[in-house]
Amino acid sequence: SPVLPAGVPVILAAAAALLGTTTGYATPSDPAPKPVKAPAALKVPDGNKLTGVYGARGVQTYTCTDGAWKLLEPAATLSDRRGRTVALHSRGPVWVSTVDGSAVNAAAVASSPKTGTIPELLLQATATRGAGVFGGVSYIQRLNTSGGVAPAGACTGTDQVSVAYTATYAFYKPAK
Numbered sequence: 001s002p003v004l005p006a007g008v009p010v011i012l013a014a015a016a017a018l019l020g021t022t023t024g025y026a027t028p029s030d031p032a033p034k035p036v037k038a039p040a041a042l043k044v045p046d047g048n049k050l051t052g053v054y055g056a057r058g059v060q061t062y063t064c065t066d067g068a069w070k071l072l073e074p075a076a077t078l079s080d081r082r083g084r085t086v087a088l089h090s091r092g093p094v095w096v097s098t099v100d101g102s103a104v105n106a107a108a109v110a111s112s113p114k115t116g117t118i119p120e121l122l123l124q125a126t127a128t129r130g131a132g133v134f135g136g137v138s139y140i141q142r143l144n145t146s147g148g149v150a151p152a153g154a155c156t157g158t159d160q161v162s163v164a165y166t167a168t169y170a171f172y173k174p175a176k
Contacts (some may be wrong), residue, residue, distance in 0.1 A: 054078035059162035062157035100132030
């Protein structure tokens with residue numbers, strides 16, 4: 001099970017309040033989310049089924065490391081198609097359901113670059129918690145990205161900058 005550092009739930013709640021929401025695509029109770037279009041490089045392996053698709057709005061925060069911008073963490077709110085917050089996304093990366101407390105941690109296994117925005121990704125779950133919307137998630141796709149790119153050029157000291165982004169996150173579980 002993923003372990004969230006002390007204070008992270010408070011930080012996530014504050015981020016949700018600051019970031020607002022965006023229109024999402026499916027609620028945890030929807031029986032069959034609409035399929036999403038993804039590049040071939042980000043295809044989820046056979047034997048997995050789409051269980052949720054949510055719109056995200058947030059920031060990618062970068063920190064200055066040895067004169068170059070390096071990703072520190074994302075902070076985003078995921079919303080269903082009615083605009084209701086259903087999850088918070090943060091460093092890990094981790095997605096935590098605001099509906100049922102379930103969570104999934106993941107690591108990128110494939111990337112598809114897009115000009116002018118952060119790349120689209122295929123992530124594989126490394127841990128899950130709870131039996132809710134994120135319980136048992138096996139793969140996540142980050143699609144339809146916009147924004148979030150690190151500033152161009154060098155940086156100095158310990159500067160940090162947060163860059164707004166939006167994306168669609170598609171969640172998959174093993175087909176039964």
